[in-house]
Amino acid sequence: MTEKDWLIEQISERLSFYQSITGLGFVRKVETPAQMRAVVAAPGSDEPVKHETLEVIRADLGDCTRCVLHEKRTHLVFGVGNPNADLMFIGEGPGFEEDRQGIPFVGPAGQLLTKIINAIDLNRDDVYIANVVKCRPPGNRDPEPEEVEECRPFLDRQIDTIRPKVICALGRVAAQNLLKTEEGITRIRGRIYSYRGAKLVPTFHPAYLLRNAEKKRECWEDMKLIRRLLNDAE
Numbered sequence: 001m002t003e004k005d006w007l008i009e010q011i012s013e014r015l016s017f018y019q020s021i022t023g024l025g026f027v028r029k030v031e032t033p034a035q036m037r038a039v040v041a042a043p044g045s046d047e048p049v050k051h052e053t054l055e056v057i058r059a060d061l062g063d064c065t066r067c068v069l070h071e072k073r074t075h076l077v078f079g080v081g082n083p084n085a086d087l088m089f090i091g092e093g094p095g096f097e098e099d100r101q102g103i104p105f106v107g108p109a110g111q112l113l114t115k116i117i118n119a120i121d122l123n124r125d126d127v128y129i130a131n132v133v134k135c136r137p138p139g140n141r142d143p144e145p146e147e148v149e150e151c152r153p154f155l156d157r158q159i160d161t162i163r164p165k166v167i168c169a170l171g172r173v174a175a176q177n178l179l180k181t182e183e184g185i186t187r188i189r190g191r192i193y194s195y196r197g198a199k200l201v202p203t204f205h206p207a208y209l210l211r212n213a214e215k216k217r218e219c220w221e222d223m224k225l226i227r228r229l230l231n232d233a234e
């Protein structure tokens with residue numbers, strides 16, 4: 001055992017001990033120096049650290065009242081799909097049907113998203129689908145910055161836990177919030193960005209595509225780009 005491994009083991013034991021006596025979940029149990037290295041980010045690294053489960057994040061949200069969107073929701077829409085997905089779709093927020101069922105992208109736009117996913121040889125079960133805010137903005141308005149601010153940490157934790165290779169931001173609101181830009185979706189789509197260790201490709205929201213069928217061709221180009229990124233990452 002090297003001196004570094006010995007030191008890591010000592011820290012690991014100490015943290016496990018503190019956790020056992022305090023009952024605090026501030027660090028998961030780490031058994032070996034190799035596992036310790038896996039959960040400790042290198043100095044200066046912005047690599048996300050996988051250190052919790054989606055169940056823990058959902059439990060932390062609880063019956064969330066952190067922003068006003070809780071007042072009119074029927075269901076909090078956490079997210080759905082493969083917890084180890086290589087591809088994650090992120091929309092802006094639940095709509096009427098999503099709020100009613102508690103599942104993201106289940107209305108007509110959701111059916112189109114399913115076709116888009118199938119078109120790149122994947123199923124909905126292969127990917128993970130979530131939104132920037134988890135409760136429906138009344139009248140399907142854009143979420144306000146303070147609402148996104150409250151909800152965003154939970155989305156980021158989901159991303160850090162799933163660790164997708166590629167994120168597809170669906171529509172202007174999702175893309176602008178994730179990339180912190182005010183550029184329109186037409187300008188920013190079709191290019192590759194970086195977000196929390198994943199490659200991020202913005203494209204049009206399926207609801208927009210239902211109203212603007214001529215944009216489907218550009219969306220298809222974006223999906224082919226995503227397919228290539230996934231193939232390259234294998």
Ligand code: SF4
Pocket residue numbers: 061064065066067068069070076133134135147150151
């Ligand atoms: Fe909580 Fe997010 Fe719902 Fe606001 S939108 S109440 S932060 S879960």
